[in-house]
Amino acid sequence: MSDDKNQTPEDLQRFLQEKMGNTIKIDLKAQAQQAEEDLRAAEEKRDKALVFDYKPREIKEYLDRFVIRQDDAKKVLSTAICDHYHHIQNCTTEEDWRDYKKQNIVLIGPTGVGKTYLIQNIARLIGVPFVKADATKYSETGYVGGDVEDLIRELVAQADGDIQLAEYGIVYIDEIDKIASSTNTWGKDVSGHGVQRNLLKLMEETEVPLKSAQDVIGQMQSLIQFQTRGKVDKKTINTRNILFIVSGAFSGLAEIISKRLGAKQIGFMQEKTGSRQEDLVLDNVRSVDMIQYGFEAEFTGRLPVIVHCTHLSAEDLFNIMKYSEGSILKQYKRDFLSYGIDIYFTDDGMKALAEKAAREKTGARGLMTVCERIFRDFKYFLPDSKVKAFVVTDKLVADTETTLNDLLTDPGRDASWVLKWKFRKISERLKKQFGVKLKFEKEASQYLGERAAEQDEDLADFTESYFREFEHALNLLAKEGDGSEYVLGGENIKSLGETLENWIKDCYKNNKKG
Numbered sequence: 358m359s360d361d362k363n364q365t366p367e368d369l370q371r372f373l374q375e376k377m378g379n380t381i382k383i384d385l386k387a388q389a390q391q392a393e394e395d396l397r398a399a400e401e402k403r404d405k406a407l408v409f410d411y412k413p414r415e416i417k418e419y420l421d422r423f424v425i426r427q428d429d430a431k432k433v434l435s436t437a438i439c440d441h442y443h444h445i446q447n448c449t450t451e452e453d454w455r456d457y458k459k460q461n462i463v464l465i466g467p468t469g470v471g472k473t474y475l476i477q478n479i480a481r482l483i484g485v486p487f488v489k490a491d492a493t494k495y496s497e498t499g500y501v502g503g504d505v506e507d508l509i510r511e512l513v514a515q516a517d518g519d520i521q522l523a524e525y526g527i528v529y530i531d532e533i534d535k536i537a538s539s540t541n542t543w544g545k546d547v548s549g550h551g552v553q554r555n556l557l558k559l560m561e562e563t564e565v566p567l568k569s570a571q572d573v574i575g576q577m578q579s580l581i582q583f584q585t586r587g588k589v590d591k592k593t594i595n596t597r598n599i600l601f602i603v604s605g606a607f608s609g610l611a612e613i614i615s616k617r618l619g620a621k622q623i624g625f626m627q628e629k630t631g632s633r634q635e636d637l638v639l640d641n642v643r644s645v646d647m648i649q650y651g652f653e654a655e656f657t658g659r660l661p662v663i664v665h666c667t668h669l670s671a672e673d674l675f676n677i678m679k680y681s682e683g684s685i686l687k688q689y690k691r692d693f694l695s696y697g698i699d700i701y702f703t704d705d706g707m708k709a710l711a712e713k714a715a716r717e718k719t720g721a722r723g724l725m726t727v728c729e730r731i732f733r734d735f736k737y738f739l740p741d742s743k744v745k746a747f748v749v750t751d752k753l754v755a756d757t758e759t760t761l762n763d764l765l766t767d768p769g770r771d772a773s774w775v776l777k778w779k780f781r782k783i784s785e786r787l788k789k790q791f792g793v794k795l796k797f798e799k800e801a802s803q804y805l806g807e808r809a810a811e812q813d814e815d816l817a818d819f820t821e822s823y824f825r826e827f828e829h830a831l832n833l834l835a836k837e838g839d840g841s842e843y844v845l846g847g848e849n850i851k852s853l854g855e856t857l858e859n860w861i862k863d864c865y866k867n868n869k870k871g
Contacts, residue, residue, distance in 0.1 A: 469720020800847025
């Protein structure tokens with residue numbers, strides 16, 4: 358089929374007949390009718406008014422749950438997002454829109470620091486469709502590579518056909534630095550500038566047809582619609598309210614900024630080394646630096662909010678594993694649980710993983726690289742073994758092969774550590790529920806573990822139920838006690854009622870003496 362966009366219905370019909378013949382039959386009328394019905398159903402599905410009542414601090418606090426560090430970036434993003442969606446809600450007339458400048462955003466930072474993750478979580482929080490793509494897949498014409506308008510159509514798909522909801526969506530384009538025109542070549546970088554200009558149209562305001570000129574089936578559906586109804590409904594999506602966020606590593610941008618600042622102005626930055634020095638320089642990025650990097654002034658002007666995400670240290674990677682709700686370790690826990698195996702991570706083990714990941718120089722993505730390398734053989738051999746649990750320590754990270762062989766030889770080698778860890782968690786639960794701080798010695802832990810196994814119950818649930826029978830005594834102990842830790846051994850756990858009674862009596866005596 359010709360690449361000419363001005364195809365006639367007859368051309369399209371001939372193309373289908375030549376390509377498909379009698380081997381593939383497509384009921385275009387049925388498809389066109391079904392598409393119309395789906396679109397009508399989506400439009401009637403819900404009240405499409407966007408409800409946005411977040412404050413910047415609330416968005417920042419939400420992001421803190423998932424993304425470690427990047428505090429400045431989270432503050433700037435949260436504020437820009439609130440400004441954008443509050444303005445959409447407050448604009449009721451064309452005059453309201455006349456002087457408004459949309460706060461499209463450019464994110465600068467190395468790979469693996471959380472740029473995409475930040476935007477994904479923002480979109481999820483506020484409930485708008487989100488589309489991500491790489492700038493490198495697009496071309497100026499849309500024939501070699503993708504058409505940038507497909508991004509807008511994808512928003513509609515993500516919104517289940519709800520056009521108005523799609524018009525509040527977020528388009529995220531990564532690797533935007535790759536379409537900057539090269540400053541080291543003669544002449545114009547036509548492809549890069551062409552894509553910039555096409556994106557510029559979308560970032561300002563334009564009507565994008567829901568059916569692409571290259572969508573043969575869509576064009577045939579329109580043909581059938583014209584033949585049956587005498588007209589074609591032209592569905593479009595307006596980009597005025599769509600927020601555009603672009604990102605990239607921007608290799609070499611720091612050098613451009615340094616030249617602009619000059620040696621005298623950067624001062625203390627020169628005292629820093631490596632990534633830290635680059636972060637300090639990039640904190641000073643301005644639109645003029647983006648233009649020098651290879652972006653057209655008009656394109657840069659449509660990206661007024663510039664956010665810099667900093668490099669991640671080994672300590673940051675440790676905190677991601679331990680504190681982030683999106684920790685990659687949850688994935689590995691699920692992987693091993695699929696085989697009935699529990700995996701536990703010590704702080705020393707996570708620090709060792711973080712140090713290895715930091716040497717990968719790929720940010721948080723380095724954690725996946727390191728974990729896959731370390732746990733590959735564990736995933737292969739342990740499912741066929743008697744191992745039901747194991748602990749990731751710094752020793753395991755340093756010598757994976759020896760640790761794996763030891764586990765296979767002695768499947769229960771980590772059982773004692775696991776039991777102790779479980780009862781630390783159980784103590785925390787009981788403290789929260791009854792207000793009493795308890796410590797379980799080995800014999801008490803084993804006794805409760807055996808009882809839970811006999812009744813085929815979860816250890817934590819069984820223990821909580823076991824102590825709930827003495828709820829009144831525990832509450833009284835919490836009231837009369839001084840907050841001290843009470844130690845449970847093998848004998849007093851078996852006669853818990855009598856043990857609690859003696860502890861309460863001791864508390865009364867001590868209170869009278871006091």
